[in-house]
Amino acid sequence: MKYKSQKVAYWFFALSLLLLTLQIVYGFVMGFARVGMDGLHEFVPFNTARAVHTNLLVVWLLSGFMGAAYYIIPEEAQRELVSVKLAYVQLITLALVGVVAIIGFHFNIWEGRKFLEIPRPLDYLVVINVLLFLGIILVTLFKGKRRTTTALVLSMGLFFAALLYLPGMITFDSQTMDSFFRWWVVHLWVEGVWELIMGGILSFLLIKLTGVDREVIEKWLYVIVGLTFLSGVLGTGHHYYYIGVNKIWIIVGGIFSALEPLAFLAMALFAVNMYRKGEKKHPNKLALYWTLGAAIVSFVGAGLLGFAHTLPQTNIYTHGTLVTAMHGHLAFWGAYAMIVFAIISYSLPNMTGRKLYESAIGRAAFWLSNIGMVGMTVAFGVAGVVQVYMERKLKMNFMEVQQEIEIHFIVLIICATIFATGITLFIIDFIKHGTPTDEALESNN
Ligand code: HEM
Ligand code: HEM
Ligand SMILES: [Fe+2]
16 A cells, blocks of 8 residues: 655655765765865865765765655555645755755864764754654654554654764763764764664565565564664774773773674574565565665675774774775665665655666666775775774874875775766666656555
């Protein structure tokens, strides 16, 4: 059963892809600056490009999650969204806040706290926006006919993600305190509540795409939620090793963060097992690719590459180097970008009525973007290891080292071009589907 109000999701996905495109542009600006081609320096210096790049990432992923919720909740709760008009208001204000923040960054209006650079007054608008979003989702859920585990885990993730935005808004004079609470947002998002959002979307997609019973799939979801909380909360300690807090965090952070890959492993095993068990009848193979891809690549990017620098003995060398950027790219891509692409690929044909499942463009988009991103990860990784060795072992000067590793950024740019080609094809495929129609949603019973 489909619901007309689900089509709001389409516009959140469109905004998402637009901001992703911008994010990639700023990625290239940094990539080229790294090899000495820094012609835009006057207007977009490296630090501005970096803040824009990472904040756009967060906003487009949030827009994607919101789109996912607007699509999934009506279907799970078996009723229309309580207000489509307010959902559009929420979309437009989200886009406005994002655009104003990004423009402000170019005029040095920001707070120097990585990932949370949005200035305080805009933070309040973000809070209002997210409250409106949660209101629409939660009221729909509670007025609905059903309250499924999938819908509850998804909404719980979204609710706690909103709540955890608040610790990032407290002001401290102490750098240590500021850093301590910044991680409540950044770490507890990506290694905590966003995993619930991912788990919820993954569960919805696996139910639809594999045909395995909801009971079986939702049992796995409990395991994933359990493992996430068990490891992720105290795992925050892996950011506290050397920031000036109590040394107990070296042990606590080391042990619990080392357990974090288990949640991602469970997600990968979950997806692959459900696929094996399933009837494999659903015609939307592209959505299946992105779904299984998200589960597997997130295990590599977050689980394995996260583990690679999470022990205090390693992190003392790798902290804040390009090793972190290596992990950051594949983790964000695998876990959150790919799950957003999965829900887009699944829902788009249902919303527009155009079932372009077997398109060569769609397949090429999947492979090129993934191959490109793996290449970028390797380039960052090699640059990072060389940086660690020269800077932290040989004690070479920071800038000298940056010069030595320039060559790896040429490789990065080449791989990023392959990646960007894949994304372009994905967007072409998205546009080819056209816009959503009531008829398509009605005929999809
Ligand atoms: C999808 C999940 C994940 C995402 C999106 C992600 C992303 C990131 C990003 C962007 C950073 C840099 C943050 C900053 O400096 O502000 C980071 C740092 C870090 N991540 Fe992850 N991560 C994930 C999961 C994990 C897991 C499961 C582990 C451990 C097993 C891990 C270990 C680390 C460590 C140790 C750092 C600190 C690096 C440093 O000291 O510079 N991450 N992560
Ligand atoms: C054309 C594609 C891209 C290029 C050329 C690119 C390049 C870069 C560069 C050069 C940096 C700064 C590293 C440094 O500090 O020196 C960076 C940071 C970052 N990028 Fe990208 N990027 C691209 C796409 C993406 C995508 C698609 C994602 C997410 C899925 C992403 C996530 C990040 C993150 C999380 C950071 C911060 C890492 C950290 O804190 O260490 N980037 N990117
Ligand atoms: Fe973390």
